[in-house]
Amino acid sequence: MASSSSSGITFKLHPLVIVNISDHYTRLKAQTLHSGESSSSAAPSNGGAAGSAPPAPPRVFGCVIGVQRGRTVEIFNSFELLFDPDTHTLDRAFLEKKQELYKKVFPTFYILGWYSTGSDVEESDMLIHRSLMDINENPIYVLLNPAIIHSQKDLPISIYETELHVIDGNPQLIFVKSSYNIETVEAERISVDHVAHLKPSDGGSAATQLAAHLTGIHSAIKMLNSRVRILHQYLGAMQRGEVPLDNSLLRQVLSLLRRLPAIESEKFQDEFLMEFNDTLLMTYLAMFTNCTGTMNDVVDKFNVAYDRHSRRGGRTAFI
Amino acid sequence: MEATSSSSTMARQRWELENEIVTTDDPIAASSAVNSPDRIYCYDEAANARTQQEKAWTTDPHYFKKVKISALALLKMVVHARSGGTIEVMGLMQGKTDGDTIIVMDAFALPVEGTETRVNAQADAYEYMVEYSTINKQVGRLENVVGWYHSHPGYGCWLSGIDVSTQMLNQQFQEPFLAVVIDPTRTVSAGKVEIGAFRTYPQGYKPPDEPVSEYQTIPLNKIEDFGVHCKQYYALDITYFKSALDSHLLDLLWNKYWVNTLSSSPILASRDYVAGQIFDLADKLEQAENQMASSRYGSYMSSSQRKKEPEESQLTKITRDSSKITAEQVHGLMSQVIKDILFNSNRYHQCMPDSSGPEPMVEA
Numbered sequence: 001m002a003s004s005s006s007s008g009i010t011f012k013l014h015p016l017v018i019v020n021i022s023d024h025y026t027r028l029k030a031q032t033l034h035s036g037e038s039s040s041s042a043a044p045s046n047g048g049a050a051g052s053a054p055p056a057p058p059r060v061f062g063c064v065i066g067v068q069r070g071r072t073v074e075i076f077n078s079f080e081l082l083f084d085p086d087t088h089t090l091d092r093a094f095l096e097k098k099q100e101l102y103k104k105v106f107p108t109f110y111i112l113g114w115y116s117t118g119s120d121v122e123e124s125d126m127l128i129h130r131s132l133m134d135i136n137e138n139p140i141y142v143l144l145n146p147a148i149i150h151s152q153k154d155l156p157i158s159i160y161e162t163e164l165h166v167i168d169g170n171p172q173l174i175f176v177k178s179s180y181n182i183e184t185v186e187a188e189r190i191s192v193d194h195v196a197h198l199k200p201s202d203g204g205s206a207a208t209q210l211a212a213h214l215t216g217i218h219s220a221i222k223m224l225n226s227r228v229r230i231l232h233q234y235l236g237a238m239q240r241g242e243v244p245l246d247n248s249l250l251r252q253v254l255s256l257l258r259r260l261p262a263i264e265s266e267k268f269q270d271e272f273l274m275e276f277n278d279t280l281l282m283t284y285l286a287m288f289t290n291c292t293g294t295m296n297d298v299v300d301k302f303n304v305a306y307d308r309h310s311r312r313g314g315r316t317a318f319i
Numbered sequence: 320m321e322a323t324s325s326s327s328t329m330a331r332q333r334w335e336l337e338n339e340i341v342t343t344d345d346p347i348a349a350s351s352a353v354n355s356p357d358r359i360y361c362y363d364e365a366a367n368a369r370t371q372q373e374k375a376w377t378t379d380p381h382y383f384k385k386v387k388i389s390a391l392a393l394l395k396m397v398v399h400a401r402s403g404g405t406i407e408v409m410g411l412m413q414g415k416t417d418g419d420t421i422i423v424m425d426a427f428a429l430p431v432e433g434t435e436t437r438v439n440a441q442a443d444a445y446e447y448m449v450e451y452s453t454i455n456k457q458v459g460r461l462e463n464v465v466g467w468y469h470s471h472p473g474y475g476c477w478l479s480g481i482d483v484s485t486q487m488l489n490q491q492f493q494e495p496f497l498a499v500v501i502d503p504t505r506t507v508s509a510g511k512v513e514i515g516a517f518r519t520y521p522q523g524y525k526p527p528d529e530p531v532s533e534y535q536t537i538p539l540n541k542i543e544d545f546g547v548h549c550k551q552y553y554a555l556d557i558t559y560f561k562s563a564l565d566s567h568l569l570d571l572l573w574n575k576y577w578v579n580t581l582s583s584s585p586i587l588a589s590r591d592y593v594a595g596q597i598f599d600l601a602d603k604l605e606q607a608e609n610q611m612a613s614s615r616y617g618s619y620m621s622s623s624q625r626k627k628e629p630e631e632s633q634l635t636k637i638t639r640d641s642s643k644i645t646a647e648q649v650h651g652l653m654s655q656v657i658k659d660i661l662f663n664s665n666r667y668h669q670c671m672p673d674s675s676g677p678e679p680m681v682e683a
Contacts, residue, residue, distance in 0.1 A: 146564055
């Protein structure tokens with residue numbers, strides 16, 4: 001049902017959306033299982049939960065919001081929606097209310113589409129998709145696969161658009177998968193990094209901060225290195241004939257290599273060195289301040305030490 | 320490839336231990352079908368009602384000592400704070416309490432501009448808050464509001480006079496309540512999250528004297544406000560938690576955003592902030608100089624031990640501030656130089672045999 005998209009729209013996804021969807025799913029899963037075992041009032045759940053046996057984790061639904069500029073769609077945030085399992089529709093009034101609330105805080109964002117969890121696109125999803133078409137004429141569908149498979153290398157998130165295809169003589173809308181990039185604001189990246197793994201929580205000594213900073217860069221460079229090695233091996237295999245030639249891939253690699261060196265103009269060199277010198281100047285100033293502080297301490301201590309000896313009309317020239 | 324992944328897992332585990340990032344992991348009795356790592360996400364109505372009745376916090380003003388913030392709440396708060404630019408923004412946090420720990424599960428933004436002079440910003444936001452909470456209960460967000468957060472863009476994580484009075488009011492009527500302050504500008508400049516969680520002491524309570532925990536650079540125009548009120552509240556320890564699915568996703572996310580890590584340039588992003596800091600340092604130096612010049616002659620004759628304290632510590636503080644800001648700049652410069660070496664290596668004659676460039680983000 002899903003083939004590759006050809007609409008030429010680039011998607012940019014922010015990590016906040018991913019964490020949002022994951023949290024929504026975890027919450028509902030925890031609550032339905034928790035209420036399934038206790039007799040207290042059950043939390044409302046979206047999608048069906050089975051009876052006594054461990055219920056299938058419910059599907060969660062929600063809306064994604066963001067901005068579309070030209071051919072770039074940037075998804076910034078998301079919020080949850082109510083889903084009616086009987087009629088397979090989203091609660092419209094709820095959506096409007098939620099949208100109003102979010103508009104107050106983020107006035108520039110508008111609804112770009114919707115999200116759900118599951119392993120693959122389902123038939124009923126098309127109904128939901130259609131119902132959103134009056135808000136946004138080309139909504140997008142973000143699907144997160146919540147199954148934790150440890151050998152997985154790729155993010156289990158796919159973005160689907162709809163395209164009008166002629167199948168058996170009838171024009172039909174089908175879902176087509178699109179590629180996406182992850183886009184972060186600097187602050188977002190730092191907090192994701194912080195929660196994900198490596199940064200120290202509190203300013204330790206200058207040494208630990210330096211170590212943390214360099215470790216981050218080091219891991220990034222390791223990733224770069226591994227990716228490049230894969231390319232290298234692949235090209236070597238192609239050269240030896242083990243892998244069939246793929247011209248488009250070769251062209252891409254060529255364009256990649258042509259991009260080095262990144263910048264080489266004179267002006268860049270000058271600016272770069274100027275920035276370098278500015279930072280060195282700052283370091284110099286800081287050292288100066290440090291020295292002055294220490295000198296001040298020395299003078300004060302000296303004064304205290306020799307105060308007794310030169311009390312009467314003594315030397316006031318220590319300043 | 321295997322060697323790198325195992326060394327990185329070891330490194331990560333070591334860091335996680337050092338920084339107390341806990342993947343919620345408490346073993347629960349066997350009958351529960353809930354995945355134990357995600358137990359914290361269950362909303363237990365009965366337990367909540369019980370804690371509300373007990374009100375254990377009225378016995379001890381220093382009762383709550385720790386805060387656990389979920390990954391989602393942190394991300395939302397930081398993004399919201401950053402989106403405000405130089406304007407303070409504020410929002411509310413939802414969660415629950417667990418003994419002496421306040422657990423923050425989620426946060427949402429409020430559509431009010433939290434300028435420093437408006438104490439009643441919260442009154443305006445009540446309608447929004449009530450509507451948002453009721454709506455959210457329908458989608459499974461059952462926790463109550465457990466605190467508020469706001470941002471101090473560029474001037475550090477502490478409570479100003481207005482903040483202290485707002486929080487004291489909150490702690491009288493809306494217990495349990497927590498105040499969180501985020502500084503998005505410093506976060507970007509320093510490369511680590513600047514966040515602080517505070518609770519105020521009730522009026523007239525004299526805390527057993529504890530040293531000010533972590534020194535912060537406070538700009539000159541705010542330092543009075545800080546000094547007057549800094550004894551009226553205390554800071555809580557912050558740890559973070561995330562669900563199993565969150566960890567899994569974040570791991571995989573690293574495969575994508577290492578590019579952003581490498582390509583970020585902190586010098587560029589925080590230029591204005593650094594310039595402001597240097598200005599501030601210059602002002603402080605001048606002030607210190609004036610103080611020293613005026614009291615130098617007097618102090619020579621009298622027993623000047625008392626007078627020495629403020630002067631010296633002021634200069635020491637200035638020194639520490641200047642070192643901090645310089646260290647951050649140097650880090651930024653290091654990133655730039657590394658990037659230059661990596662990608663402009665044709666200029667260096669001793670280039671590595673497999674030097675190469677960035678891979679385009681193609682979903683193959």
